[in-house]
Amino acid sequence: MSRPALATAILAAASISTPASAALPDPVKAMIEAAIASGNKQDVIAVVKIAKATNPDDLVEINSLMAEYNAELAEQAKAALREKQEAGLFENWKGQGELGGFRSTGNTSNLGVSGGIKLVKDAVKWRMNFQARANYERNKGKTTRDQVSATIEPNYKFDKRLYAYGLAQFERDRLQGFSARYTLSGGLGYELVKTKDVRLAVKAGPAIRITDFSGGDTKSSLAALVGLDFDWKISDHLKFSQDAGGTYASDAQGFTSAVAVIDSDNTTFTATSALDAKLIGSLSTRLSYTIEHETNPKIGRAKTDTLSRASLVYDF
Incomplete structure (x- = not known):
């Protein structure tokens, strides 16, 4: 057999003995x-x-x-x-608007309306948070709650978990005895848990708080701000969140009244638990419970207020 014929026979045998891959x-x-x-x-x-x-x-x-x-x-x-x-300054913002009603206990026990907005811009090294809320109620022709707050908080990310924050906050709550309260703070935050479904972050830092009381007096305080943020995506249609924060203020100057106070401490604590359930598209319903506590409110005011809310929330 010639050499070309032998080569052809070998290739034919190989093709028969080795099956082609399916x-x-x-x-x-x-x-x-x-x-x-x-x-x-x-x-x-x-x-x-x-x-x-x-x-x-x-x-x-x-x-x-x-x-x-x-x-x-x-x-x-x-x-x-x-x-x-x-992205420019006004690009890549995400947020949600909320509108609903609430029932209060503490200084009042009434029904009222509540609204709020949250905005977040998440850049490579920066994150900007903005939040505003208003609660309003009337009883027997009188305004029994007129509560407004607005917070802006820029973050600088050192890495995926550690960040520095700045915070500027305005509050008005005549029920608690102040027409305006300003808080400035800066410090560090850390995301202890950061997964697809769970986020747990804490932050803390020094602060300055200036309070304009309804009677016309003004008080400035050195403070320490601490905060906690917990979010848990239970399923694609259900989410639980827990936000808690406190501002501990130690009066460097005390204040003058009928009694001389050498050192007066005041703690403001706010905690909100919320459960969000998807309805359709970007629309959700939210049930939330908020505790607001002041250890040294205006005389005659209860230290603790609670708000039970039922709201509609729209993500955009």
Whole structure:
């Protein structure tokens, strides 16, 4: 047999003894593509793991699909980073508006209306938070609650968890005896837990608090501000949050009245627990419970107020 004929015979025998690798079955490929289209990375990983275990002869094609998927994720991450870097001052803001009613206990026991707005701008190194809220109620023709607060808080991120914060806050609560209270603070915050579904952050720092009382007096205090923020995404349609904060003020100067006070301490504590349930699209319903406590309120005022709210919330 000639040499060319021998080579041809060997190649023919090899093709008979070595079966060609089968293509990845269409149902398996469709399952992987559907998981990728869902946008849930954990689902993709789970589906690909099963596909590899049940189709060991098709690892090359499965790995090729995963390589394309990972490359697309990397491009999306780069695009999101560029968008944050190039965004202007009025771009990339997210927020929510809230409107509902509440029942109060403490200084009053009435029904009222409540509204609020939250805005967040998350940049590469910076994060800006803005929040405002108003509570209003009347009873027998008289205003029994006229409460307003607004807070702006810029954050500078040192890394994924540690950040520095600045805070400027305005409050008005004539029920507690002050027409205006201003708080300025700065310090450090740290995200103790940061996962897809759970976030727990704490912050603390020194503060200055200036209070204009309803009677016309003004008091300035050195203070320490502490805060806690906990969010838990129970499911795609249910979320629990717990926000707590306190401002501990130690009067450096005391104040003058019928009694000389050498050292007067005052603690303001606010805690809100909320449960959000998705209704449709960007609309949710929220049930929340707020405790507001002042250790040294105006004479004749209760130290603790509570607000039970039922609200509609719109995300934008």
